[in-house]
Amino acid sequence: MSDHELRVSKIRDGTVLDHLPGGSALNVLAMLDIDGSEGTGVSVAMNVPSERLGTKDVVKVEERELSQAEVDVLSLIAPRATVNIVREYAVREKKQAERPESVRGVLACPNSSCITNAEEPVQTRFDVLEDGVRCGYCEEIIREGIADHLDVA
C-alpha cells in the first residue's frame, strides 16, 4: 500500500493528482477552481511522507476528468505532478503535467500599472519561460513564488 492510500481512499470515477509538492494542495485546488461548492467529492491529503519528494500532497477529484490543458497549468507550481484518470476504481489513463507555452486567467500580474490590473475586462496571459513566467501585456517577469500570484478572485 502506497503512502497516500493510507490517507485517502480509492475513488470510483475521477482524477487523482499525486506527487504535488507538500503544502501545495490548496493552491492546486484554486488553480482548478475547485472549492467544494461543486457538491462532488474532493479529498485532499497534505504533507504525506514521500520517498521521492520528502513530503507530498495528493488531491482526488471525484466525477471529473481533468483535461491535459487543465493539468498543464499545474506544472507551474507542481512540476512533478502525476495524474491518473480513474474509471470504475481502475486507473484508465496516466498523464504528466507538462509546461504549457502560456497560461490565461490563472495568474495576476504583480505590476500594478499593468493593464490587466486596471478596471478593464482584460484576461491575464503569461508566457511560460524556462525559469518563470512573463506577462503578455507589460512583460513583467515572475520567477519565484508563482503560487503567490494566483488569480483566485
Added chain:
Amino acid sequence: MSDHELRVSKIRDGTVLDHLPGGSALNVLAMLDIDGSEGTGVSVAMNVPSERLGTKDVVKVEERELSQAEVDVLSLIAPRATVNIVREYAVREKKQAERPESVRGVLACPNSSCITNAEEPVQTRFDVLEDGVRCGYCEEIIREGIADHLDVA
C-alpha cells in the same frame, strides 16, 4: 465503518472536525489559519454523503489539538461541527463548537468606511448575535454568507 472513514483514514494524534457543512472545509481551514505550509499532515474530505446533513465535510489535522476557543469560531460557519481530540489513535476528548460572544480578527467588515478597513492597525471584532454578527466598530451586521467575509488576507 462510518462515511468519512471511507474517505480519509485514522490519524494518530491531532484533531478531527466532523459534521462540517458540505463544501465548507476550505473556509474551515482558512479560519484555523491552516494552509499546509505548517508541514504537518492535514486531510480533507469534501461532500461526503451524510445521513444527518445530506453531505458533509471532514477535516483531520495531525499533531495539533484545537482549543475550545479555536473550535468556537467555527460555529459561525459550521454550527453542528463535532470535534474529536485524538491521541494514539483513540478519541480522548469530544468537543462541540459553541457560539462565542465575539470573534476577533476572523471576519472583515463589509462596510468600506469602517475603521477596520482604513489603513489602521485595528483588529476586527464582531459580536455574535442570534442570527448573525455585528461589527464592534461600525455596527454593520452580517446575517448571511458569513463565510464570504472571512478575513484570510
